[in-house]
Structures are given as structure tokens and as C-alpha cells.
Amino acid sequence: xxxxxxxxxxxxxxxxxxxxxxxxxxxxxxxxxxxxxxxxxxxxxxxxxxxxxxxxxxxxxxxxxxxxxxxxxxxxxxxxxxxxxxxxxxxxxxxxxxxxxxxxxxxxx
Amino acid sequence: xxxxxxxxxxxxxxxxxxxxxxxxxxxxxxxxxxxxxxxxxxxxxxxxxxxxxxxxxxxxxxxxxxxxxxxxxxxxxxxxxxxxxxxxxxxxxxxxxxxxxxxxxxxxxxxxxxxxxxxxxxxxxxxxxxxxxxxxxxxxxxxxxxxxxxxxxxxxxxxxxxxxxxxxxxxxxxxxxxxxxxxxxxxxx
Numbered sequence: 001x002x003x004x005x006x007x008x009x010x011x012x013x014x015x016x017x018x019x020x021x022x023x024x025x026x027x028x029x030x031x032x033x034x035x036x037x038x039x040x041x042x043x044x045x046x047x048x049x050x051x052x053x054x055x056x057x058x059x060x061x062x063x064x065x066x067x068x069x070x071x072x073x074x075x076x077x078x079x080x081x082x083x084x085x086x087x088x089x090x091x092x093x094x095x096x097x098x099x100x101x102x103x104x105x106x107x108x109x
Numbered sequence: 110x111x112x113x114x115x116x117x118x119x120x121x122x123x124x125x126x127x128x129x130x131x132x133x134x135x136x137x138x139x140x141x142x143x144x145x146x147x148x149x150x151x152x153x154x155x156x157x158x159x160x161x162x163x164x165x166x167x168x169x170x171x172x173x174x175x176x177x178x179x180x181x182x183x184x185x186x187x188x189x190x191x192x193x194x195x196x197x198x199x200x201x202x203x204x205x206x207x208x209x210x211x212x213x214x215x216x217x218x219x220x221x222x223x224x225x226x227x228x229x230x231x232x233x234x235x236x237x238x239x240x241x242x243x244x245x246x247x248x249x250x251x252x253x254x255x256x257x258x259x260x261x262x263x264x265x266x267x268x269x270x271x272x273x274x275x276x277x278x279x280x281x282x283x284x285x286x287x288x289x290x291x292x293x294x295x296x297x298x
Binding site: 018019020046047048049054087089091092093094095096097 | 179180181182183184185186187211213218222246247248249250266267268
């Protein structure tokens with residue numbers, strides 16, 4: 001993912017409970033999710049949080065997902081469907097949480 | 110094992126749907142608009158923490174600081190103590206702060222947050238309809254100063270300076286209500 005300069009999203013594990021984490025989820029079929037791996041977050045201080053750093057993602061980063069192919073999976077083309085929820089801010093304002101739908105074509109062999 | 114690395118189309122979506130530009134902008138607080146240029150603040154009916162329905166029009170005749178915020182909004186938290194102070198200092202002078210929380214999780218998220226911070230002004234729970242009335246509220250905090258006639262005198266989007274609010278409030282408190290304009294608000298939907 002790519003964020004513009006000056007913007008951040010909360011990491012998947014923010015330090016404070018009221019902050020909305022980045023979260024990637026996938027539907028169960030046609031592949032089973034083994035792991036979702038988020039990048040290493042950085043602790044950053046902002047104008048609005050000068051004392052307590054926030055756990056954030058900035059710039060370019062990847063989220064990796066490992067899938068298992070179920071024994072009964074049908075061979076051929078399939079679509080993986082997922083959702084990415086995030087909440088972005090810059091140093092002076094925040095944007096409402098968004099959920100982006102992801103559709104990813106795969107070939108099961 | 111099938112490995113998928115998600116680094117593709119989401120990039121643009123994330124950027125665009127957040128409504129971000131490539132350069133962070135500090136939105137300067139607007140100074141008060143001249144009286145003739147002010148538009149009516151749309152009325153709304155929202156519930157407070159006790160379940161009581163509150164209309165903005167209930168506050169006609171008062172100067173109102175209307176703050177759209179959320180518990181997940183860091184910059185909003187900076188302003189909250191200022192607004193508490195404004196409420197303490199001016200509540201007997203025909204002034205009120207109204208905080209409209211835009212949290213998806215509702216009072217479950219807002220009540221503990223408010224209690225922890227000892228918020229002393231009225232809190233209401235916002236919704237999509239009120240966001241639409243106020244132009245979509247694409248960024249928080251969005252704070253309006255509303256004059257005694259129910260007109261929007263200033264709109265601050267993003268973290269603003271405390272003195273900008275203070276100066277605006279004092280100027281609006283000094284101004285008397287315009288008797289030639291009925292203190293009416295635009296009807297709620």
C-alpha cells in the first residue's frame with residue numbers, strides 16, 4: 001500500500017484501545033487463510049500526540065497473506081475476496097474509517 | 110501453501126478513498142465571516158448520553174461551538190480541554206459547546222472516553238444524516254462557531270489554534286442578536 005507523504009494509518013496493533021487498527025480479512029473460501037503478516041510498525045510522535053508515540057504505518061508497505069489450499073478445493077480459476085479496514089490521519093486531522101473490498105484472481109492447481 | 114502479497118490495487122484505493130492529497134495541508138482556521146455572508150446552521154435532532162433528543166435550534170439565542178469529533182481522532186483530543194475551558198468560562202454568558210461524536214461504535218466508545226476526560230459540555234451522537242447536512246464531514250475535527258441567530262460564523266477543519274476559537278467566541282458574545290433576522294434555523298430533514 002502507498003500513503004502520501006505526511007499521512008499515516010494506525011498499525012494493526014495500536015497502543016491505545018480507542019484507535020482503529022488496520023485490519024485485513026479474507027473470506028474463508030476458496031482458500032483458507034493461514035497467516036496474515038503485517039509489516040513492522042513504527043512509533044511516531046505527532047503534533048497532536050507529542051508525548052505518546054503512535055504505532056503507525058507510513059509510506060509504502062505490504063501486507064502478506066499465506067493461504068492453504070483445502071483438500072476439497074476445486075481446481076481452476078477462483079477469486080479471493082477480502083476487506084481492508086483502515087483509518088488515516090495527518091498531523092492535523094483524521095479521516096473516517098474506511099473499508100476497501102479486495103478481489104484477487106488466483107489459479108488453484 | 111499459496112502465498113499472496115497484497116501490495117497492489119489497494120494502494121490507490123487507500124490513498125484516494127481517504128481523500129488525501131500528496132502534501133499534508135494545515136487548514137487555517139477561518140476568521141469570522143461578516144454577518145451578511147453567514148448561512149443558517151442546519152438544524153438536527155440527535156440523542157445525548159441520557160437518550161434525550163437535542164435540537165440545535167434548542168440553542169437559539171446562544172453562541173454555540175459545534176464540534177464534530179471522534180474518539181479515534183487524535184487531533185480532536187487536543188481541542189477537547191480547550192472546549193472544556195470555554196464552556197466553564199462562558200456558559201453563563203450565553204455560550205454552549207456541543208460535541209457531536211461520529212464514532213461508529215456509539216456510546217459504548219464515547220461514554221468511557223468522555224468520563225475519563227471529564228468532558229463538561231453536552232455530547233451528542235452523530236450519524237450519516239447529520240454528516241450530510243454539514244457537507245460530509247470528510248475530516249475531523251470539524252468545528253463551527255454559530256452566532257446567536259443560528260448562523261455559521263466560522264468553520265475550522267482540522268486542528269486549529271486555541272486563540273482562534275477564543276477570539277471568535279468573544280467576538281460573537283459581544284455581538285448582539287440581530288433583531289431584524291428571526292432566530293430560526295433551517296429545518297431538520
